Amino acid sequence: MDDLILEMKNITKTFPGVKALDDVSLRVKRGEIHAICGENGAGKSTLMKVLSGVYPFGTYEGQIVYNGRNCEFQSIRDSEKAGIVIIHQELALVPLLSIGENMFLGNEQGTKFNIDWNETYGKADQYLKLVGLNESSHTLIKDIGVGKQQLVEIAKALAKDVRLLILDEPTASLNEDDSRHLLDLLLEFKKKGMTSIIISHKINEIAYCADTVTILRDGASIKEMSRDEGFDEKTIVNAMVGRDVAHRFPSRTPKIGPVVFEVKDWTVYHPTYHDKIVCDHVSLTLRKGEILGISGLMGAGRTELAMSLFGRSYGTDISGHTFINGKEVVLKTPKEAIENKISYMTEDRKGNGLILPEPITTNTTLSSLYKIVKSGRRITIDRDLEIEQTKKYIAETGTKCSSHEQVVGNLSGGNQQKVLLGKWLFAEPDILFLDEPTRGIDVGAKYEIYCLMNSIVDSGKSIVMISSEMPELLGMCDRIYVMSEGRIAGELTQEEATQEKILTMILNSEKGRVKLHDSKD
Amino acid sequence: MIAKIERKSNFKGNAILLALVSVMLLFEVMIRIAGKGSLFAPANISNLINQNAYVVIMAVGMLLCILTGGNIDLSVGSIVCLVGAVAGVLIVNHGMNIYLAIVICLLLGILLGAWQGYWIAYVRIPPFIVTLAGMLLFRGLANVILNGLTISPFPDNYLRLFTSYIPAADNDGAQLAVSLSVAAVICVLYVVSEAISRRDKIRKGYATESLAALITKVVLICAFAIAFATLLGLHKGLPIVLVWLAVIIFIYGYFTSRTVPGRYFYAMGGNEKAAILSGIDTNKVLFFAYTNMAFLSAIAALVCCARFNSATPSAGTSYEMDAIGSCFIGGASAYGGSGTVGGAIIGALLMGVLNNGMSILGIDANWQKAVKGLVLLAAVIFDVLSKKRRKNG
Numbered sequence: 001m002d003d004l005i006l007e008m009k010n011i012t013k014t015f016p017g018v019k020a021l022d023d024v025s026l027r028v029k030r031g032e033i034h035a036i037c038g039e040n041g042a043g044k045s046t047l048m049k050v051l052s053g054v055y056p057f058g059t060y061e062g063q064i065v066y067n068g069r070n071c072e073f074q075s076i077r078d079s080e081k082a083g084i085v086i087i088h089q090e091l092a093l094v095p096l097l098s099i100g101e102n103m104f105l106g107n108e109q110g111t112k113f114n115i116d117w118n119e120t121y122g123k124a125d126q127y128l129k130l131v132g133l134n135e136s137s138h139t140l141i142k143d144i145g146v147g148k149q150q151l152v153e154i155a156k157a158l159a160k161d162v163r164l165l166i167l168d169e170p171t172a173s174l175n176e177d178d179s180r181h182l183l184d185l186l187l188e189f190k191k192k193g194m195t196s197i198i199i200s201h202k203i204n205e206i207a208y209c210a211d212t213v214t215i216l217r218d219g220a221s222i223k224e225m226s227r228d229e230g231f232d233e234k235t236i237v238n239a240m241v242g243r244d245v246a247h248r249f250p251s252r253t254p255k256i257g258p259v260v261f262e263v264k265d266w267t268v269y270h271p272t273y274h275d276k277i278v279c280d281h282v283s284l285t286l287r288k289g290e291i292l293g294i295s296g297l298m299g300a301g302r303t304e305l306a307m308s309l310f311g312r313s314y315g316t317d318i319s320g321h322t323f324i325n326g327k328e329v330v331l332k333t334p335k336e337a338i339e340n341k342i343s344y345m346t347e348d349r350k351g352n353g354l355i356l357p358e359p360i361t362t363n364t365t366l367s368s369l370y371k372i373v374k375s376g377r378r379i380t381i382d383r384d385l386e387i388e389q390t391k392k393y394i395a396e397t398g399t400k401c402s403s404h405e406q407v408v409g410n411l412s413g414g415n416q417q418k419v420l421l422g423k424w425l426f427a428e429p430d431i432l433f434l435d436e437p438t439r440g441i442d443v444g445a446k447y448e449i450y451c452l453m454n455s456i457v458d459s460g461k462s463i464v465m466i467s468s469e470m471p472e473l474l475g476m477c478d479r480i481y482v483m484s485e486g487r488i489a490g491e492l493t494q495e496e497a498t499q500e501k502i503l504t505m506i507l508n509s510e511k512g513r514v515k516l517h518d519s520k521d
Numbered sequence: 522m523i524a525k526i527e528r529k530s531n532f533k534g535n536a537i538l539l540a541l542v543s544v545m546l547l548f549e550v551m552i553r554i555a556g557k558g559s560l561f562a563p564a565n566i567s568n569l570i571n572q573n574a575y576v577v578i579m580a581v582g583m584l585l586c587i588l589t590g591g592n593i594d595l596s597v598g599s600i601v602c603l604v605g606a607v608a609g610v611l612i613v614n615h616g617m618n619i620y621l622a623i624v625i626c627l628l629l630g631i632l633l634g635a636w637q638g639y640w641i642a643y644v645r646i647p648p649f650i651v652t653l654a655g656m657l658l659f660r661g662l663a664n665v666i667l668n669g670l671t672i673s674p675f676p677d678n679y680l681r682l683f684t685s686y687i688p689a690a691d692n693d694g695a696q697l698a699v700s701l702s703v704a705a706v707i708c709v710l711y712v713v714s715e716a717i718s719r720r721d722k723i724r725k726g727y728a729t730e731s732l733a734a735l736i737t738k739v740v741l742i743c744a745f746a747i748a749f750a751t752l753l754g755l756h757k758g759l760p761i762v763l764v765w766l767a768v769i770i771f772i773y774g775y776f777t778s779r780t781v782p783g784r785y786f787y788a789m790g791g792n793e794k795a796a797i798l799s800g801i802d803t804n805k806v807l808f809f810a811y812t813n814m815a816f817l818s819a820i821a822a823l824v825c826c827a828r829f830n831s832a833t834p835s836a837g838t839s840y841e842m843d844a845i846g847s848c849f850i851g852g853a854s855a856y857g858g859s860g861t862v863g864g865a866i867i868g869a870l871l872m873g874v875l876n877n878g879m880s881i882l883g884i885d886a887n888w889q890k891a892v893k894g895l896v897l898l899a900a901v902i903f904d905v906l907s908k909k910r911r912k913n914g
Contacts, residue, residue, distance in 0.1 A: 310798075
């Protein structure tokens with residue numbers, strides 16, 4: 001009988017309309033590093049939120065047994081008291097406070113009305129030494145890099161007397177050196193008897209440090225593999241993939257024409273960290289009537305590429321060339337991009353796409369207001385024409401709403417997405433960038449969006465589709481570019497493309513980077 | 522469902538109007554009981570307009586600033602003082618041609634606005650800070666120009682531009698006839714435009730309100746216009762400043778509700794990132810909002826100079842609060858993206874009626890401030906609560 005520190009039994013968690021977790025079980029042995037793998041949306045983060053009490057007991061079904069006791073966590077505070085600490089993907093540090101202050105935030109030393117700063121900074125320095133961070137605890141968080149910030153998070157967890165450490169994508173924003181350092185640190189803690197759960201996209205890292213791997217797919221636990229039984233990158237990838245792709249996507253006979261859009265040597269730097277390269281000499285072509293996919297992991301630079309092409313709405317020091325129908329164009333603002341019949345539909349419909357308190361009409365026409373001015377006048381809006389046009393696009397996208405005056409914030413996610421799509425169709429683009437067009441919407445609405453995409457390209461327009469869901473790319477796209485760390489790692493036709501090939505391309509590209517890195521040292 | 526939504530939004534717009542009417546009636550009753558005449562005395566109505574013209578003008582400008590995202594302009598009172606000082610020096614001290622002086626003053630307003638607008642829109646320094654600095658800077662400059670003294674009096678031809686009445690003759694009969702005929706013309710134009718719009722809608726097959734509702738609305742508005750004109754005609758006629766106000770209200774009302782650039786203000790306040798990705802240059806929008814605000818403040822300054830017949834170092838003190846308060850009482854969102862010119866004007870009138878009514882009743886000036894403060898808070902609380910209820914409902 002294994003000595004289990006944690007056992008999650010038959011966890012089911014439903015959100016309105018979606019089953020995020022379906023009868024998932026997880027068994028973590030004491031003193032091991034346990035990895036959880038799966039595609040985006042497989043339910044990894046949801047599972048960890050259930051465990052840490054973000055979703056309190058009662059909002060899910062199933063049982064959590066921790067240290068032999070049945071646990072009913074009501075909040076993060078409860079789980080932390082039990083020694084379970086989760087470090088989220090987005091670091092939760094306050095940039096303008098010092099390392100020491102951050103480390104004991106919410107856990108202040110001394111009494112409520114008299115913080116003991118000597119104790120705070122003294123202890124902080126000890127924990128920093130433990131994680132091998134050579135910084136004073138008085139340093140402000142904003143003055144240290146992301147890699148060091150990640151270590152501070154771990155030190156902060158140690159200060160809470162952690163017994164089970166959960167890391168959600170800890171290396172997503174780290175470079176190779178920092179990632180390696182972090183993983184080694186975990187291995188070292190393991191020797192001292194600490195248990196950790198690591199969620200990661202990077203399969204090579206999991207193969208490097210994990211003792212056991214649990215694979216999640218579509219909210220269900222598929223497989224558990226242990227190091228004794230033997231696993232490698234390939235077996236993990238195989239287990240992650242492998243589902244029925246047929247019939248989830250409407251069929252289409254592609255009518256592919258000449259190249260309409262071409263990008264050469266497109267290089268973009270991060271808007272705040274000017275030396276960080278986000279898109280690295282990207283070149284691609286897009287043909288008439290084609291759905292082109294861009295695949296890649298989070299942080300591969302896909303959104304950044306699309307936004308920088310859309311009138312430089314992202315990034316600095318942009319260089320490279322863009323051609324529309326063979327003619328070079330320079331698009332300096334989103335307005336110029338729209339005028340040149342390029343549209344970009346954002347992945348973040350609530351944050352960057354829609355004006356939630358406004359009705360469907362104003363949202364639909366916003367991308368191209370000059371199309372609804374009264375004939376013969378320059379700036380006067382024709383309300384009747386606006387309503388007429390909005391109704392047309394509501395019908396075209398199949399948006400379900402009570403009227404064209406319904407406030408967008410009251411629509412369901414799928415219908416909001418359709419309004420957003422209608423907004424960009426109203427601009428009548430020839431080239432349409434769709435960034436995660438089906439994120440966070442239910443299966444039925446997804447299918448409707450796919451059908452819309454097919455009819456768009458059938459009418460002779462072209463689509464660039466960015467998605468983290470590989471089956472969707474494989475099912476919809478005529479051609480797929482694979483992006484990894486800002487570069488195009490490869491190109492696959494629909495016939496060639498499989499999930500294994502895409503993941504292998506990303507993996508090889510990352511390995512290439514590591515080798516490059518090593519040879520430099 | 523559709524009808525429900527429309528009824529709700531109508532209710533919200535009318536709630537402020539309803540508040541204005543009930544406050545007016547309340548004061549009327551109190552003033553009558555106190556035996557101090559009537560709020561609706563012809564002279565007092567005329568007075569109300571002259572007293573509050575500047576607030577209405579500035580509230581319209583402030584609305585545009587607030588629409589961009591709850592941004593306010595604290596410097597407007599000081600701009601009134603500075604532009605007034607320059608007007609005084611040019612017109613009174615140097616005897617410059619008044620039209621040339623007015624153009625210079627308006628250009629000065631645009632310049633001051635562009636100065637602030639540049640820092641706010643293109644360098645993205647928070648508006649609160651830039652205009653707080655402007656508030657001190659412009660007031661200081663005004664006092665330097667005035668040397669701490671009051672300049673007066675302004676020549677008659679200047680005063681006539683802002684404080685006279687139509688018709689100019691001192692003939693009671695003519696005054697009533699003129700203001701009633703102006704009201705009649707306006708009523709006819711209004712009825713015709715409503716009729717055309719309705720015919721157009723029916724022809725195109727769009728939804729229309731019921732004929733009875735339309736007739737009730739038209740009759741109410743026409744009756745109000747004629748009653749208002751009668752009151753003005755019984756005093757001295759149409760105050761000329763009312764004409765200027767009508768022009769400004771029409772231009773900005775049309776701009777915000779019917780034009781493409783007007784739509785940009787609402788889009789920016791609603792979701793700036795979405796606006797940028799829709800091809801809108803939000804920097805330009807912000808720049809225009811603050812330049813325009815100072816321009817309207819300059820107009821307000823010219824009106825104030827004429828009304829007080831002087832340029833004083835303390836002119837415009839706390840006008841920014843009147844303008845900001847009017848917008849919020851009038852239903853503008855403190856986060857931007859919603860609010861109307863009509864609402865801001867009703868807000869300004871509500872503040873004006875409070876001032877006027879309490880003054881007639883002889884309520885202490887300090888108490889007046891306290892009451893105005895409570896009304897402002899109540900208006901915003903009402904706005905927030907009604908939004909919450911709509912979200913939950």
